[in-house]
Amino acid sequence: MDVVLFLLFASVAVGCAINLVLQTHPISSALSLIGVMGSLAVLYLLLGGEFIAAVQLIVYAGAIMVLFVFVIMLLNAGAEKRPTRKVLRTAVALPLLFTLAGVGAWLAATQTPKTDAVKFGAYTAGPAEVGRAIFTSYLLPFEVTSILILIAILGAIVLARKEI
Amino acid sequence: MLAPITTGHYLVLSAALLLIGAVGILMRRNVVVIMMSIELILNAVNINLVAFDKYLHKLNGQIFAIFVITVAVAEAAVGLGILIALFRNKETVLVDEIDLLKW
Numbered sequence: 015m016d017v018v019l020f021l022l023f024a025s026v027a028v029g030c031a032i033n034l035v036l037q038t039h040p041i042s043s044a045l046s047l048i049g050v051m052g053s054l055a056v057l058y059l060l061l062g063g064e065f066i067a068a069v070q071l072i073v074y075a076g077a078i079m080v081l082f083v084f085v086i087m088l089l090n091a092g093a094e095k096r097p098t099r100k101v102l103r104t105a106v107a108l109p110l111l112f113t114l115a116g117v118g119a120w121l122a123a124t125q126t127p128k129t130d131a132v133k134f135g136a137y138t139a140g141p142a143e144v145g146r147a148i149f150t151s152y153l154l155p156f157e158v159t160s161i162l163i164l165i166a167i168l169g170a171i172v173l174a175r176k177e178i
Numbered sequence: 179m180l181a182p183i184t185t186g187h188y189l190v191l192s193a194a195l196l197l198i199g200a201v202g203i204l205m206r207r208n209v210v211v212i213m214m215s216i217e218l219i220l221n222a223v224n225i226n227l228v229a230f231d232k233y234l235h236k237l238n239g240q241i242f243a244i245f246v247i248t249v250a251v252a253e254a255a256v257g258l259g260i261l262i263a264l265f266r267n268k269e270t271v272l273v274d275e276i277d278l279l280k281w
Binding site for chain 2: 044050069070089143144167171
């Protein structure tokens, strides 16, 4: 069951990611990215990250993607024309890409520990544990994050004004 | 019976997403899609963090992943603000037409 769920949602994530790169229209890319975010939330659930799965869905698939779609509509960006393909560049780049992917997969397959990591339903960290850790051991980073968000809000407002 | 899923599987998935995101940054010309590829890369990092969090049985990875998500939100907000300002001045979202600093 865990294996099937992992394989299903991992392939959905990778397929949506490839679709994101290959589509020409930005809206199609945005929808593919939502697919990636949703399947990653399921994978976090498989790993026992209950809270992070919810955050992934609410913040990424909700807030950030709404922002992206809104900006795409605001800019009225149409389908993008593909640049003409250079044969030599493709011939050099594709083998390099596959070599890199192969080496990465080989390293991950041989060098990583063979522990049984995934067990659906065996939650290690619910929201209560995460919240306690954030407000005790990680209080300072948490407060610094709030300052970061404040700066980001101010920056976005300043940048989106009319006279820049 | 299929082999059980280990941390290594998650690392392979994360590497694949990172690679696809990097290819997207290099291939696409639309700034919005390039920013989406950056989000993809940040998500790949988050998979690693949560997978190692599970492996080490500590909470640190998940907390750090939450901070990464926060930084991604801030980056998206400011980046899209910059993008709107840019579009207002240059009337384009294609990176090869934005060449003010190129000589």
